Structures are given as C-alpha cells and as structure tokens.
Amino acid sequence: MDQQKKVRVRIAPSPTGDPHVGLAYITLFNYVFSKQNAGELVLRIEDTDRTRYRRSSEERIIRSLNWLNLKWDEGPDVGGKFGPYRQSERLDIYKKYAEDLISKGKAYRCFCTPERLSQMRQKQKDEGSRFGYDGKCRNLSSEKVNSLLAQKTPSVVRLKMPEDGVIPIRDHLRGVIEIDASQLDDQILIKSDGFPTYHLANVVDDHLMQITHVIRAEEWISSTPKHVVLYQAFSWPEPEFIHLPLLRNQDRSKISKRKNPTSLDFYRRKGVLPEAMLNFLALMGWSYGEDKEIFSLDQMLEKFSFKNVSLGGPIFDIQKLLWLNQQYIQDLSEDSFIKHIQKNLFNEGYLRNLYSLTKSRLNSFDQFVDKFSFFFSGELDYQGLSILPKNRSLTDFKKVIKNLLERLDNLDNWDEKNLKEIFQNQLQEIAWKPKEYYMPIRLMTTGTKDSPPLVETLAVLGSEIVRYRLQNSLTYLSKKA
RNA sequence: GUCCCGUUCGUCUAGCCAGGUCCAGGACACCGGGUUUUCAUCCCGGCAACAGGGGUUCGAAUCCCCUACGGGACGCCA
Numbered sequence: 299m300d301q302q303k304k305v306r307v308r309i310a311p312s313p314t315g316d317p318h319v320g321l322a323y324i325t326l327f328n329y330v331f332s333k334q335n336a337g338e339l340v341l342r343i344e345d346t347d348r349t350r351y352r353r354s355s356e357e358r359i360i361r362s363l364n365w366l367n368l369k370w371d372e373g374p375d376v377g378g379k380f381g382p383y384r385q386s387e388r389l390d391i392y393k394k395y396a397e398d399l400i401s402k403g404k405a406y407r408c409f410c411t412p413e414r415l416s417q418m419r420q421k422q423k424d425e426g427s428r429f430g431y432d433g434k435c436r437n438l439s440s441e442k443v444n445s446l447l448a449q450k451t452p453s454v455v456r457l458k459m460p461e462d463g464v465i466p467i468r469d470h471l472r473g474v475i476e477i478d479a480s481q482l483d484d485q486i487l488i489k490s491d492g493f494p495t496y497h498l499a500n501v502v503d504d505h506l507m508q509i510t511h512v513i514r515a516e517e518w519i520s521s522t523p524k525h526v527v528l529y530q531a532f533s534w535p536e537p538e539f540i541h542l543p544l545l546r547n548q549d550r551s552k553i554s555k556r557k558n559p560t561s562l563d564f565y566r567r568k569g570v571l572p573e574a575m576l577n578f579l580a581l582m583g584w585s586y587g588e589d590k591e592i593f594s595l596d597q598m599l600e601k602f603s604f605k606n607v608s609l610g611g612p613i614f615d616i617q618k619l620l621w622l623n624q625q626y627i628q629d630l631s632e633d634s635f636i637k638h639i640q641k642n643l644f645n646e647g648y649l650r651n652l653y654s655l656t657k658s659r660l661n662s663f664d665q666f667v668d669k670f671s672f673f674f675s676g677e678l679d680y681q682g683l684s685i686l687p688k689n690r691s692l693t694d695f696k697k698v699i700k701n702l703l704e705r706l707d708n709l710d711n712w713d714e715k716n717l718k719e720i721f722q723n724q725l726q727e728i729a730w731k732p733k734e735y736y737m738p739i740r741l742m743t744t745g746t747k748d749s750p751p752l753v754e755t756l757a758v759l760g761s762e763i764v765r766y767r768l769q770n771s772l773t774y775l776s777k778k779a
Numbered sequence: 780g781u782c783c784c785g786u787u788c789g790u791c792u793a794g795c796c797a798g799g800u801c802c803a804g805g806a807c808a809c810c811g812g813g814u815u816u817u818c819a820u821c822c823c824g825g826c827a828a829c830a831g832g833g834g835u836u837c838g839a840a841u842c843c844c845c846u847a848c849g850g851g852a853c854g855c856c857a
Binding site: 310311312314344346347349350408410412415416419422423425426427428429430452454469472475477478480481482483486488489490491493495496497500515516517518519520521541543544546548550551552578581582583584585587588589590591592605606608609610611612613615617618620621622624628 | 780781782783784785786787790791792793796804805806807808820849850851852853854855856857
C-alpha cells in the first residue's frame with residue numbers, strides 16, 4: 299500500500315430505505331482500517347436515484363451508525379473540506395466531467411429510449427446472445443447529435459469502453475483479476491434526468507475526495523473494470539480496491555430483508571447492544587486469532603489486518619449474534635444494565651406515546667406490563683391464535699399481507715395518517731369486510747385481540763417491529779399449514 | 780446464456796502464503812451429564828468438516844490443473 303499518502307476511505311450509502319446491516323459491516327471495516335492508519339473516513343450520501351430516494355433515510359443512516367459508535371471525519375452532518383457530501387448537491391461537477399469525456403471522445407450522447415433498450419435486452423435473452431448495449435449511438439455524427447439535442451430529445455451520456463484487450467483490476471484480497479473488454483458494454487454515466495449513475499459519481503468523488511482505498515462489498519467486483527476504464531479516461535490514479543465478502547441469508551443468497559431482518563433499527567429495537575453487533579459483524583469474514591471470539595472495537599483496532607479476512611460469504615446467523623449479545627449483557631455493570639433498560643425500553647418518550655393508548659385500559663398499574671407486553675417485546679408467540687380470517691384462503695391472505703408489507707416498506711414517514719391511508723386503500727382494493735382485514739393484522743402485530751386502536755398502536759410500535767412481526771407471523775402460518 | 784469470485788464441521792472460523800507437529804483446533808447450534816428447590820447462567824463430555832478427481836512431492840487441508848457446487852454481476856439501481 300502507498301506509504302506516502304494519508305489513508306482516506308469512504309462509506310457511500312444510498313438513502314433508499316432502512317439502514318442495513320451490510321452498511322454497518324462495510325462501515326466497520328472502513329472505520330477500523332482508517333483508524334489503524336491514522337487516516338480519515340468520509341461519509342458520502344449517494345442519492346442519485348430519485349425514484350428510490352427516501353427523504354428520511356439519510357438521517358436514519360446517521361442515527362444507526364452513531365448507535366454503533368462508528369464515527370466519520372467528514373460527511374454531510376459534520377462537514378469537511380471536500381464537500382458537499384451529498385451527490386445530489388454535486389451535479390454540476392459530474393456534468394462538467396462528463397462533458398470533458400465527451401470532448402475527449404471518450405464518451406458520447408445516446409438517444410436510445412428505455413423501450414428500445416428493453417426490447418434489445420429481451421431479444422438478446424431470447425437469442426442467448428451477449429447482453430449489453432449494442433452501440434447504436436456510438437458513432438453518431440456531431441450534426442445528428444446537435445440536431446437531436448436541439449429538438450430536446452432526451453439523452454444520456456455513455457462511456458466508450460475499449461473494444462478489445464483485457465482490463466486488469468487489482469483487488470487487495472484476490473490479486474489481479476483480468477476482465478476481457480468484450481464483456482463490457484458502454485455504461486451510462488449521466489441519466490436522462492441529468493443525474494449521474496453510480497459509476498461516474500463514484501469515480502469522480504473518490505478522486506476529488508482523495509480516497510486511497512475503496513473498501514466495499516464483493517458485489518462490486520464486476521463493476522470495477524468500468525471504474526478502472528473511467529480512471530484511465532480521466533488519467534487519474536486508481537485507488538486500491540478491497541472487496542469484502544457479501545453477507546448471506548441462510549440459503550447463501552445475498553442477504554436480503556425478505557429472508558432476514560436486515561435493518562439496523564430492528565436490532566437496536568430488539569435490544570442488541572451495539573458492541574455485540576460490531577463484534578458479530580467483525581467475526582463475519584475476519585478472525586481475531588488465538589481462538590478469541592469476544593473482543594472490543596479497540597482490541598480489533600490493534601489486531602486487524604486484511605490478511606485475516608476470509609473470502610467465503612458468511613451466513614448472517616442471528617443465533618450467534620444473540621449468543622454474543624448475551625455475553626455482553628453478562629458483562630454489563632449494574633448501572634449500565636439499568637440505564638439500558640430505562641433508555642431503550644421504558645424511556646420517557648416511549649411511555650408518553652403509550653399514555654393515551656393504555657391509560658383507559660388499566661384499573662391498576664400492575665396490569666401494565668402483562669397487558670401491554672407487545673409494546674416491549676420483539677417477536678410474539680402466535681400459538682393458539684386464529685389469524686386467518688374465515689372464508690379466506692391462506693394463499694389469498696398471504697398475498698394481501700405481502701402486498702401490505704410492500705406498501706409499508708415504501709412508506710417514508712411512519713405515522714398514523716400515512717398508515718391509515720395505506721390500510722384504507724388496501725381494504726378498499728380487496729373489498730374484504732373490515733374485520734377480516736384489521737383483526738388478523740392486529741393479531742399478527744400485537745399477538746392479542748385486545749389491543750388499543752390498531753393504527754395508533756402500530757404507529758407507536760414503529761416500522762421495524764411491525765414489519766418484522768407481519769413477516770414472522772406469515773412464516774408461522776406457512777409452517778403451520 | 781456470458782463473465783467474475785468463492786469452496787475446511789449444519790453455521791462462524793483456525794490452519795493454507797513459507798507442504799510434515801492436523802487420523803484437522805476453537806466458537807455457535809444440537810445431544811448427553813453435573814451444579815442450581817424451578818428456569819437461566821456456569822462446568823464437563825459428545826456429535827460433526829478439508830467438495831470430487833488428477834498431478835507435483837518421500838509427504839498435500841496446504842502448491843498446480845480439471846470438474847462439480849455455491850454466489851455475484853450483466854439496469855437511465857446502488
């Protein structure tokens with residue numbers, strides 16, 4: 299590794315939904331590596347996809363990483379001299395560099411419509427031929443380009459990939475990987491809405507922000523040659539690439555929220571200690587040595603080396619995470635133990651939310667914990683509950699709940715008003731009796747038919763817990779059937 | 780389909796780079812036993828893996844090749 303330059307690394311989440319365990323995983327290794335080398339860690343928000351953008355997401359990313367006590371030196375929240383740190387605020391920069399490539403003949407405008415591209419792809423799939431852009435607009439005359447532009451024809455900017463030869467990429471963990479240029483097609487750099495794609499924004503920003511090591515997940519390996527070509531087109535030095543293994547579901551596919559709870563907020567709500575989460579994540583791919591499994595972030599900082607990273611994709615095993623958490627709970631001092639419960643379970647803010655929902659249902663306070671346990675627990679016991687409405691098939695029911703989950707996933711602001719709207723809309727669409735719809739949801743999310751008003755209750759419970767319980771009870775129903 | 784990456788107990792992994800000390804070590808889970816008036820903790824024990832084949836070598840989990848399997852990528856997503 300380059301000894302001269304100060305180590306600068308970055309994490310580049312896109313604010314599209316729940317902050318993910320994968321983000322924490324990558325952040326951990328970036329953090330450790332930067333600290334170990336007296337370097338700097340940058341948080342850069344990659345908000346270039348307007349359709350998937352969720353306004354609340356950036357704040358949640360920051361909150362989740364703060365929960366884990368992983369701090370960065372530069373970012374949209376703390377500033378820094380290489381800002382702005384949100385890509386949506388850097389559009390002029392990307393535009394300028396894209397124009398630069400066009401003028402150097404290394405990129406070109408493409409007027410192909412999305413329809414044509416998807417037809418092309420379909421045809422390629424049917425014929426079993428090579429996938430990728432066919433280069434239709436690659437050699438348009440400048441008159442043609444200008445006239446199309448004058449007509450305001452929507453266009454994108456594409457990078458001209460070399461037509462032959464091999465593109466070597468250097469991965470710190472895997473060595474040199476040679477990719478045949480024929481495998482690559484002309485990537486879009488600027489979308490028709492003027493926003494850059496990941497490839498352009500990422501390379502430009504990594505360069506301008508003087509990133510020395512790109513530590514990211516393995517799924518990026520196959521995009522790396524595109525990035526290498528971009529670095530070459532700009533005549534910029536490449537950073538060192540370090541691709542970490544991908545976290546996996548039980549079935550070994552890339553970890554996903556469909557098959558696992560992946561939201562950091564979920565684990566926080568469940569009562570996993572941040573120290574335990576970091577320790578667990580560190581164990582995914584890295585080993586401390588000496589048969590030592592329980593160690594602090596500081597201890598990891600002393601011992602960490604990429605040499606001890608293993609490349610097989612580790613399965614995210616919640617059982618082991620919980621065992622680790624248990625070990626950390628054992629070691630909590632009396633004060634920290636009490637503080638944790640007060641802060642996370644019975645904190646004033648949460649209790650205030652419960653006040654109006656629970657007050658009228660108590661004739662003495664000793665009923666509180668028992669009656670409202672679902673406000674404090676993670677998963678519920680569905681044993682003995684008849685969730686499935688009479689006269690509805692399991693298949694139909696599952697379809698409805700899955701659809702509901704999708705809507706909830708995409709909900710940006712988790713509040714009574716929005717929830718109510720989602721429920722009303724769906725109920726109207728499926729035209730079930732209200733009771734057939736609301737009661738199962740109530741059972742699934744609270745484990746009891748005697749709960750405070752549903753929407754208010756769900757609003758208080760929060761997105762992670764509610765979605766997890768819906769998912770969970772669906773699994774329970776499938777197993778039972 | 781094409782390309783790329785990977786492959787040690789069910790799971791996380793040590794060992795591999797510098798071949799012998801590995802009939803493969805630790806941890807989770809599981810099973811059994813003990814301590815505990817219950818439960819949990821804790822302690823002890825057990826089960827369980829070098830993907831397959833070929834080569835190199837006196838000797839291969841370790842080096843090389845092939846195959847299989849798993850995964851990822853092939854988007855106006857990141």
